[in-house]
Amino acid sequence: MAIEIAVPKLGLTMEEAVLVAWKAAPGARVRKDDIVLVLETDKVTFEMPSPGEGLLHPLVPPGSRIAVGQVVGYLAADAAELARLAAEHPAAAAAAEPTAAGRPAAAAEAPPAAPGPAPGRVKASPAARAIARAHGIELAGVAGSGPGGRIVRADVLAALERPRPAPAAPFAAASPLTVLEDIPITGVRRAIFRNMQASLATQAQITLHTEASAEALLRLRRRRKEAGAPVSYNAVFVQAIARALRRHPRINASVEGDRIRVWREIHVGVAMDFGGGLFVPKVRHAEAKTLTEIEDELRRLAEAGRAGRLTLDEMSLGTFTLTNLGAWGVDRFTPIVNPPESAILGVGRIEEKAVAAGGEVRVEPRVALSLTFDHRIIDGAAGAAFLQTVSRFVEEPALML
Amino acid sequence: MGSEETVSESYDLMVIGAGPGGVAAAVRGRQLGAKTALVEAAHWGGFCLNRACVPTKLFAAAVERRRGLATAARMGLRDVGGEIDPGALWALKEELVSYFAQGTEGLLKAKGVSLLTGRGRLSGPGRVAVGESLYEANAVILAVGAAWGRPDFPGAGLAGVVHPGRLIEEADIPASALVLGAGPWALEWAQFLAACGCRVTVAARERGLLPGFDPEIGQRLRNAWKNEPIAFLTGCRVVRAEEHPEGGLAVTLSVKDREETRRFERAIHFERRPGLEGLGLESVGLKDLRVNERLATAVPGLWAVGDATGCFPDLSHGATAMGVIAAENALGAHRAYDPRRVPRIAFTSPQAASVGLSEEEAEEAGGEVITGTAAIAAGPMAMIQGAAHGVVKVVGDKRYGELLGVHVLSPFATEIIGAGVLALQMEATLEELADAALPHPTIAESLAEAAREALGRTLFLP
Numbered sequence: 001m002a003i004e005i006a007v008p009k010l011g012l013t014m015e016e017a018v019l020v021a022w023k024a025a026p027g028a029r030v031r032k033d034d035i036v037l038v039l040e041t042d043k044v045t046f047e048m049p050s051p052g053e054g055l056l057h058p059l060v061p062p063g064s065r066i067a068v069g070q071v072v073g074y075l076a077a078d079a080a081e082l083a084r085l086a087a088e089h090p091a092a093a094a095a096a097e098p099t100a101a102g103r104p105a106a107a108a109e110a111p112p113a114a115p116g117p118a119p120g121r122v123k124a125s126p127a128a129r130a131i132a133r134a135h136g137i138e139l140a141g142v143a144g145s146g147p148g149g150r151i152v153r154a155d156v157l158a159a160l161e162r163p164r165p166a167p168a169a170p171f172a173a174a175s176p177l178t179v180l181e182d183i184p185i186t187g188v189r190r191a192i193f194r195n196m197q198a199s200l201a202t203q204a205q206i207t208l209h210t211e212a213s214a215e216a217l218l219r220l221r222r223r224r225k226e227a228g229a230p231v232s233y234n235a236v237f238v239q240a241i242a243r244a245l246r247r248h249p250r251i252n253a254s255v256e257g258d259r260i261r262v263w264r265e266i267h268v269g270v271a272m273d274f275g276g277g278l279f280v281p282k283v284r285h286a287e288a289k290t291l292t293e294i295e296d297e298l299r300r301l302a303e304a305g306r307a308g309r310l311t312l313d314e315m316s317l318g319t320f321t322l323t324n325l326g327a328w329g330v331d332r333f334t335p336i337v338n339p340p341e342s343a344i345l346g347v348g349r350i351e352e353k354a355v356a357a358g359g360e361v362r363v364e365p366r367v368a369l370s371l372t373f374d375h376r377i378i379d380g381a382a383g384a385a386f387l388q389t390v391s392r393f394v395e396e397p398a399l400m401l
Numbered sequence: 402m403g404s405e406e407t408v409s410e411s412y413d414l415m416v417i418g419a420g421p422g423g424v425a426a427a428v429r430g431r432q433l434g435a436k437t438a439l440v441e442a443a444h445w446g447g448f449c450l451n452r453a454c455v456p457t458k459l460f461a462a463a464v465e466r467r468r469g470l471a472t473a474a475r476m477g478l479r480d481v482g483g484e485i486d487p488g489a490l491w492a493l494k495e496e497l498v499s500y501f502a503q504g505t506e507g508l509l510k511a512k513g514v515s516l517l518t519g520r521g522r523l524s525g526p527g528r529v530a531v532g533e534s535l536y537e538a539n540a541v542i543l544a545v546g547a548a549w550g551r552p553d554f555p556g557a558g559l560a561g562v563v564h565p566g567r568l569i570e571e572a573d574i575p576a577s578a579l580v581l582g583a584g585p586w587a588l589e590w591a592q593f594l595a596a597c598g599c600r601v602t603v604a605a606r607e608r609g610l611l612p613g614f615d616p617e618i619g620q621r622l623r624n625a626w627k628n629e630p631i632a633f634l635t636g637c638r639v640v641r642a643e644e645h646p647e648g649g650l651a652v653t654l655s656v657k658d659r660e661e662t663r664r665f666e667r668a669i670h671f672e673r674r675p676g677l678e679g680l681g682l683e684s685v686g687l688k689d690l691r692v693n694e695r696l697a698t699a700v701p702g703l704w705a706v707g708d709a710t711g712c713f714p715d716l717s718h719g720a721t722a723m724g725v726i727a728a729e730n731a732l733g734a735h736r737a738y739d740p741r742r743v744p745r746i747a748f749t750s751p752q753a754a755s756v757g758l759s760e761e762e763a764e765e766a767g768g769e770v771i772t773g774t775a776a777i778a779a780g781p782m783a784m785i786q787g788a789a790h791g792v793v794k795v796v797g798d799k800r801y802g803e804l805l806g807v808h809v810l811s812p813f814a815t816e817i818i819g820a821g822v823l824a825l826q827m828e829a830t831l832e833e834l835a836d837a838a839l840p841h842p843t844i845a846e847s848l849a850e851a852a853r854e855a856l857g858r859t860l861f862l863p
Binding site: 153 | 800801802804827828830833
């Protein structure tokens with residue numbers, strides 16, 4: 001039996017992808033878990049391991065737009081089966097469906113449906129299909145009310161109204177729980193939703209925790225306040241991060257396709273919550289800015305955020321993120337990387353603690369620093385070295401100068 | 402009526418009125434196994450068969466045939482005349498009407514519907530009286546149609562102010578006529594009378610022809626009719642009608658705030674209102690037959706379809722669709738009637754037909770709208786038929802590409818619209834329409850081209 005190569009659903013909101021490349025030639029033997037093809041969505045690039053071993057028979061040429069669940073090729077057990085597959089299913093070249101706009105229908109309606117209830121054709125009106133496609137709804141899961149159980153537009157619209165169950169939702173449809181509030185996942189929430197999901201789905205994230213003395217930090221703040229030029233904790237952390245990134249440039253990187261891109265620019269995003277969801281405006285070229293400049297920039301961004309005037313430009317193209325939950329009394333936490341960035345620093349609250357040093361116990365303000373990074377491209381030691389640098393800059397801001 | 406009266410018979414379903422809505426309801430009821438009776442006072446087949454569709458479509462066919470004869474010489478046919486003899490036409494009309502009326506009666510009997518002749522009226526919930534007899538029914542569907550009304554201007558009661566039913570009865574073509582309105586029915590009559598040599602003036606309150614259609618269709622029809630011997634007064638109101646000293650009517654019209662008086666032998670109105678008189682609605686506490694989308698009245702077990710509901714304009718096929726749905730719902734189904742899927746048609750020459758939303762309606766409904774048009778003159782069949790004026794217009798929603806409306810002005814438009822009706826009912830997108838392999842050479846192939854135009858990929862338009 002030939003093994004089907006079907007497109008996996010990489011994120012909850014993923015509807016389709018582009019098949020970027022086949023990693024093996026037609027007819028070549030592919031072993032299980034070898035990378036067999038590369039997929040690209042609007043968020044991520046994914047190297048797909050082979051579901052089994054066999055001789056590759058691709059159905060879809062590179063560059064094709066394909067739907068989740070679509071069968072894009074087969075693995076034949078032997079040469080005879082490969083020949084039979086070639087006869088039964090048109091080869092990649094013949095199956096070429098232009099990626100051009102206007103005909104996404106072909107991909108979504110390709111007969112082999114995703115693992116659904118009954119295999120075979122889903123009876124649905126064209127409009128129902130178009131709406132389902134636009135919203136990433138699996139028609140196989142929609143009950144049809146039209147003639148002969150045909151799915152009509154009203155059925156899909158009704159399905160849209162219902163909250164969509166997550167793949168491993170703890171509460172099934174027949175839950176005895178009653179809904180207090182139904183919040184549609186749209187707008188900012190949808191962006192966060194996609195980003196966080198993609199983050200954990202694609203990166204191998206690891207978090208390192210450390211603690212730094214906050215004595216110098218408090219002193220610096222006090223002096224600046226007395227001098228009439230107050231600074232926020234976040235301004236200091238942004239500066240510490242930016243200076244540390246200059247020493248550890250490989251942390252300031254993203255995965256693009258099959259390469260690691262190390263960025264020259266250092267744009268540090270700062271997670272801010274104005275009540276309407278999470279925003280991460282960026283401090284551009286933070287490495288070249290003075291503490292006062294960073295402080296001014298953060299104030300400006302926060303004001304724009306509160307007024308709902310943050311622009312897409314101010315929120316895109318970050319290379320690293322700072323998230324600080326100290327104000328909420330959080331000791332320490334595990335942040336999640338904001339892709340396509342590869343690392344994020346989480347800051348906890350400043351708290352007085354008993355510290356033993358040189359045979360003495362003294363009380364000292366301490367702050368927890370937690371670095372999460374993509375272990376695929378940043379090794380543990382490299383991450384730890386970066387965190388150590390940040391920690392030293394926090395303990396001795398003068399080192400940054 | 403006292404409850405002690407004897408009930409002659411009990412039915413699962415009783416339908417009052419044997420027009421298109423009532424006949425469909427009764428037949429559907431029987432098909433679903435209900436013991437069904439249909440009550441009709443006078444005409445099996447109703448208004449459509451006896452007074453409207455069949456006669457006027459015969460007249461429209463005569464107009465179309467005459468138009469064909471006018472161009473026959475160019476096709477090499479010699480010595481063909483083109484004068485309509487109303488006497489001969491009326492004789493054919495009588496023949497057809499009586500044939501179809503008998504056919505309807507025979508059909509109903511064959512389907513096992515009990516036919517009760519007489520005027521049916523409600524006698525309390527679930528009770529219908531016909532003459533001296535009283536019947537019981539679990540469900541009653543009222544398909545009583547409409548009755549002629551009267552326009553509201555002073556002098557509307559004069560003998561010269563008539564409805565088209567009178568014209569059909571009289572079998573007489575007036576020398577001059579004022580046609581009140583520019584809807585399908587009015588325009589069909591205007592064109593027929595003009596073809597018979599009557600001097601016709603169309604006076605419409607609206608600014609354009611065929612109100613309710615996509616405005617583009619009305620405008621194109623007006624263009625197509627430039628050479629018709631018909632005068633048009635749009636945005637016009639009748640102030641009053643009086644007897645003209647030399648016979649006929651002196652009708653004062655207000656056109657763009659200017660009054661003028663003209664002489665016509667006849668003024669023809671098309672006023673219809675639900676035929677509720679003597680129906681016994683008071684016995685169930687109703688004043689009218691307004692229905693919900695399931696075609697239920699406010700009284701449980703009492704349903705209504707067709708013109709009786711006040712859902713004009715009068716469309717037999719709309720009433721038929723309602724009849725089927727009402728019968729199914731009366732027997733336990735939960736179906737809704739969607740008037741937008743019922744085409745509006747005009748048997749003018751060229752014909753007009755329209756289903757779904759016009760461009761304006763689609764825009765009012767919200768969402769981004771795309772439209773595509775294809776002039777039929779771009780294809781050979783229109784030229785072969787000598788039809789220079791005509792267009793197919795499609796209206797779609799931009800987001801999903803769903804087809805929302807199809808509008809056709811062309812020969813055979815009332816046939817061509819069938820594809821649009823089906824496409825709409827099946828929720829087609831513009832893509833499907835654009836990809837349909839419609840036969841060539843036909844006028845209908847413009848339907849695919851209009852969809853392609855909407856999608857920016859016409860094949861045959863420059």
